[in-house]
Amino acid sequence: MTRLSWTIRAILLCGVCLTTSTLAAQDTPPPRAVRPDDVPFERVIMREKNDYFELNIRPLVIPNGKFWDTMKETELVRIVTEDGRTLEVKRKFITSYVKFPQLLLDEANRLTSIGQLDAAYIFYDRLLSDYPQYEGLSTSLSGYLYENAKVAFRGEKYGEALGFLEEANSYRPPVDNLDTAINAAADKLIGNYVLKKEYASARDLIARLSQRRFGNVEAVAKWKAQLEGEAAQKRDEAKRLLAAGDLNGAFVAAKQMRFIYSDVSGGAELSEEIARRFPFIRVGVTVPSVTTNSASMTFAATRDRRLFQRNLTELIGFGADGSQYASPFGTLGRSAGGVEFSLLFRNPSEAYPCSAQLLTQPATSPRLALLQESLSYVDLENGRELRVQLKTPHVRPEALARLEVVDQLPEAVPYQDKTSGGLRRYVVNPNYAMRNPLQPQALEIENFQYSSRALASLRAGQVDVVDRLFPTQVDEAKADSSLVVDYYRTPSVHFLAPNFDNPLMQSPTFRRGLLYAINRGAILNGRLLAGAEIRGCHLISAPIPAGLEADDPAGYGYDNSINPRPYEPEMSVTLFRLALLELQQQAEAAGTEAPAMPKLLKLGHPDSEISRESITAIAKYLERVGFETEVVVTPPEAIRASDAGVDLLYVEACVQESLVDIPLLLSQCVPEEHQSRYLRAAVRRLNEATNWTQVRERFWTVHRLTYDETTLIPLWQMRDYFVRSAEFGGISRQPMTLFQDVERWSALSLSPGKGNN
Structure with a gap:
């Protein structure tokens, strides 16, 4: 017109x-x-x-x-x-x-009717922000969400479709045919869960849709009956295998039954019987097991050591007053001044061999050597109470006694390696003095290249616990109500250990150049965390744990005033040239031939998902500043680059009690002759600290020296998460290591536990 x-x-x-x-x-x-x-x-x-x-x-x-x-x-x-x-x-x-809100609503309805849903969303967003109670908005939103659900359903995104429909159902009055649409989406989604064997997700959805606000959803009854039927088949299979004496097969079948539908008739009683007759655990690990007991402080060696030995004293956690220690052999005591500690043995026959070990010459381990440096005398009273007096007070005297005693007490070995074939298997030591009648009789360790595969096996009932999750898998595992996600009490410390047999690696200037060449922030935040923010995961300026929180007592050795060095590849190239010039001048003064700049750097790493992702990126950054690189896999206990035959070794270290562990870590990674006299003196003074003020001040000196000299090339620290089945019992909250409470583990709890939700 x-x-x-x-x-x-x-x-x-x-x-x-x-x-x-x-x-x-x-x-x-x-x-x-x-x-x-x-x-x-x-x-x-x-x-x-x-x-x-x-x-x-x-x-x-x-x-x-x-x-x-x-x-x-x-x-x-x-x-x-x-x-x-x-x-x-x-x-x-x-x-x-x-009026204006009606104009917005009319336009939103028009765009929805022609399928321009993204454009319509902006109008609904304005309405919900400024006119949330406007008449007609609720009905319009229900229709809009219904249209979104139709698009998602056609694209086979049934989870999204159901989410839209559930939200549409919350508006009044809802759009017509909503119940039919909810049933169709639920049927498809539950069917997909069952097809993928994601039974926990299927059960959760069935439980949610059983609520009255959704009315009678036919898919709920259909799939509930199917899950009960599948679980009943596994129940009957487990009964047959149990009657035939196949405990292993019965265990697996019962586990699968509980994963499919835990409330199936007769299932709880069957699981209880199997748990009594067959205490057996399957563990998924993302770092291969060590082949022999090792004093190495790598993640894998620290994890597995608890299976091979019990220590005279053991760190079991951190409280308000700092680290907490216990002894598996008896009751620990400590004098008020920290100059003496005692151990009252439960079994007097164990007292003499343990006390004699403290005086063994030469010291059989670096930890024993550290204790003997501080030792004044050892006394055994009444044949069962060991009293140890130090020359000077120590803030944690019992930390010095974290000593293995397996040579003196073979009955202190929890498990024996009975591996055959590709699956590592540990069987409880029949002579183990601290054996619990209900503890797992056997542990089978299955290695997974990726934690996503380990998580899938955990959901399928093929393993009971997974030792570590890749950071991007944590939220997914937390969302599963059939699982429990927790983390270790102290972070792992990640760094590159140089090979000091390489003349250039002996140069602090060259090592500092390597640090500047690596964009650590991009690797951590991009490749490892994928943009997520996890407290306790951050760059570090020295290979010393900073704790999981700002006030974490476990982080007493870290100096937060020293910021990590930035990524500056131009600076790294300059430092490489300067290092070469310094070495040439030293060679001229000594009358020797100066080393040449290496073309190839050999990079080693344990076969873990985190180290693989990290070392791949590190290699690319080193190639950008002129090096060729070769990446090789090293044994999980490897901690010194020269022993592993590489120029740079990626290390995932577990530092628990920094006061004792950091000096040991430095000695394991850096030969003493390649530690500067300043660093050796600082570590010696740290060992002589008699109060917490001295500990902190002297630790900060060690931190500053390792930072200035780049003794090791610090990368980041990680909060390490592990995950277990909700029905798996016996693991303490925030343990120091995975196997800390292995004697109390139970694969099939008599009463199903609660998961993350």
Whole structure:
């Protein structure tokens, strides 16, 4: 329809309105469409004779005490157009008056009807923000969500579709046919879960849809009956295998039964019987097991050591007063001044061999050597109480006694390696003195290249616990109500250990250049964390744990005032040249040949997912500054680069009691002759600290020296998560290591535990 040309004369003659400003004679253009970010305006439809036209106006001001619908037809309405023109019009000539929220809603409905759902969302967002109670919005949103669900359903995204439909159901009144749509989406989604053997997700969805607010969802009854049927088949299979004496097969079948549907009739009683007759655990590990007991402080060696030995004292956690120690052999005591500690043995026959070990010469381990340096005398009272006095006070004297005693007490070995074939198997030592009648009789260790595969095996009931999750898998595992996710009490410390047999690696300048060449922040935040923020995962300026929280007592050795060095590849190239020049000058002074800049750097790493991702990225950064690289896999206990035959060794270290462990870590990674005299003196003074003030101050000196000299190339620390089945029992909350409480483990709890949710 041709828009009316307005003039003052025409308006007056028609008696339509009186103007207070002159309107130029021109064609009135159609009003512009509403936009989601508009300043509020309104729209009127005006009539003149048989012609109608629309006009966008500023919000209408109606005289006090009057409402639009009750105004008389002869009353004048004052309107102001968007461009500032003022009109006075009789009420009877305005046939329609649309407020701003209705304009937004109309446009949202129009876009929804033509399938432009993303565009419509912006209008709904404005409405929910500014006009959440507007009449008609609730019904419109229900329809909008229904249309989104249809799109998701056609794309076979049944989880998204059901989510849209559940939200649509929360608006009143809901769109028609919503119950039918919910049933269709639920049927597809539960079916997919069952097909993928994600039974916990299927059970959770069935439980949620069983609530009254969803009405009668036919898919719930259908799939509940199917799960019960599948679980009953596994129950019957487990009974047959148990009767035939196949405990291993019965264990697996019962485990699968509980994963499918734990409430199946007779299932709990069967599981209880199997748990009593066959205490057997399957462990999934993401770092291969060590082949022999090792004093190495790598993640794998520290994890597995608990299976091979019990120590005279053991660190079991951290409390408000710091580290907490216990002894598996008896009761620990400590003098108020920290100059003496005692151990009252439960079994007197164990007292003499342990006390004799403390005086063994030469020391059989670095830890024993550290204790003997501080030792004043050893006394055995009444044949069962060991009393150890030190030359000077120590803040944690029992930390010095974390000594293995397996040579003196073979009965202190918890498990024996009975591996055959590809699956590592440990069987409980029949002579183990601290054996629990209900502890696992056997442990089978299965290695997984990726924690996602380990997680899938855990959900399928093929393993009971997984030692470590890749950071990007943590949220997924936490969302599964059939699992329990927890973390170790202290972070792992990640660094590159140089091979000091390489002349260039002996140069602090060259090592510092390597550090500047690696974009550690990009690797940690991009490849490992994938943009997520996990407290306790951050860059470090020295290979010393900073604790999981800002006030974590386990982080007493870290100096937070020293910031990690940035990524500066230009600086690294300069430092490489400077290091080469320094070595040339030293060679000239000594009359020897100067080493050349190596073309190839050999990088080693344990076969873990975190180290694989990290070393791949590190190699690329080193290639950008001119090196060729070769990446090789090293044994899980490897901690010294020269022993592993590589130039740089990626190390995942477990530092638990920093005061004792950091000096040991430095000695394991760096030959003493390649430690500067300043660092050796600082470590010696740290060992002589008699109070916490001295410990902190002297630790900060060690931190500063390792930072300045780049003794080791620090990368980051990680909060390491592990995951177990909800029905798996016996693991303490936030343990120091995975096998810390292995004597109390139980694969099939007599009462199912609660998962993450």
